[in-house]
Amino acid sequence: MKTLLTATLLLAFVATAHAESPFAGVWKQNRAKTQYDANGGVLKIEADGSGIRYSSPGLPVYGGPLDGSERPGLGSMAADTFKLTKRGDRGYEAVLSRNGKAVNREVVEVSPDGKTLTTSSPPSRLERMESSRPPCSPIAGRAAREGRIRLSAPGSRTAISPSGERSRSR
Amino acid sequence: MIIAESNGVLTMSNPVNDTRTIIDLNQSTATVTGAPNPATDITRTAKRIDDRSFEMSTTRRGRLNTSVYRVSADGKSMTIRFTSPGDDGKPLTTTSFYERQ
Numbered sequence: 001m002k003t004l005l006t007a008t009l010l011l012a013f014v015a016t017a018h019a020e021s022p023f024a025g026v027w028k029q030n031r032a033k034t035q036y037d038a039n040g041g042v043l044k045i046e047a048d049g050s051g052i053r054y055s056s057p058g059l060p061v062y063g064g065p066l067d068g069s070e071r072p073g074l075g076s077m078a079a080d081t082f083k084l085t086k087r088g089d090r091g092y093e094a095v096l097s098r099n100g101k102a103v104n105r106e107v108v109e110v111s112p113d114g115k116t117l118t119t120s121s122p123p124s125r126l127e128r129m130e131s132s133r134p135p136c137s138p139i140a141g142r143a144a145r146e147g148r149i150r151l152s153a154p155g156s157r158t159a160i161s162p163s164g165e166r167s168r169s170r
Numbered sequence: 171m172i173i174a175e176s177n178g179v180l181t182m183s184n185p186v187n188d189t190r191t192i193i194d195l196n197q198s199t200a201t202v203t204g205a206p207n208p209a210t211d212i213t214r215t216a217k218r219i220d221d222r223s224f225e226m227s228t229t230r231r232g233r234l235n236t237s238v239y240r241v242s243a244d245g246k247s248m249t250i251r252f253t254s255p256g257d258d259g260k261p262l263t264t265t266s267f268y269e270r271q
Contacts, residue, residue, distance in 0.1 A: 021175035033267035076233040
């Protein structure tokens with residue numbers, strides 16, 4: 001009887017605690033139900049003198065020549081610095097630094113036909129956690145992040161062609 | 171995302187970027203910890219809207235972003251409505267949908 005009473009009180013406490021804090025819990029995003037602003041995916045890259053000017057929706061981010069020198073960001077990003085470096089004929093790398101330390105690196109590349117743009121950044125911590133693969137080469141890691149290959153079991157990899165065909169090698 | 175609450179203080183842990191946001195709805199303050207190199211010119215405020223929703227705002231160099239967290243009546247889902255100013259003055263809005271695990 002005493003055990004039953006204790007269990008009842010415990011359940012009542014948990015139920016009350018939950019009722020007092022509707023926010024508490026583990027939440028997982030459902031991307032299919034997430035609604036993005038129609039203008040939210042628009043990036044603007046303009047020629048600006050001998051360099052470029054890059055703006056995300058409503059926010060000028062950085063600008064300047066692709067010469068590898070470090071410059072302050074634009075607008076609300078003015079406290080940060082950006083180093084823009086040309087990569088081939090169709091791409092560049094942007095390194096964001098804050099308080100003198102690099103905090104993000106992004107590679108921006110236009111497709112050969114000029115119709116699509118790919119931006120890629122290092123994998124997030126969660127992506128690293130989900131991967132059981134030991135550290136791979138930077139080139140393979142970059143290719144995976146850019147979607148050109150997909151890393152799978154250790155020692156093997158799956159290459160994905162532009163048409164979506166997959167080939168696996170070990 | 172994991173949220174815990176104690177006496178009006180919410181702790182939101184984000185496993186993606188390994189940060190933790192402490193939101194004190196009593197003091198209307200919000201702080202972020204765990205970011206390896208945080209921006210120091212950001213101000214954050216928070217306020218409770220009602221029993222199932224609150225708002226957190228961040229301002230950096232005059233640019234105001236607002237996130238409204240709202241839990242559904244049945245407690246099973248939550249939306250985060252993020253609003254930021256657009257180039258043309260019209261706000262850009264993304265509504266993220268979350269399900270309780």
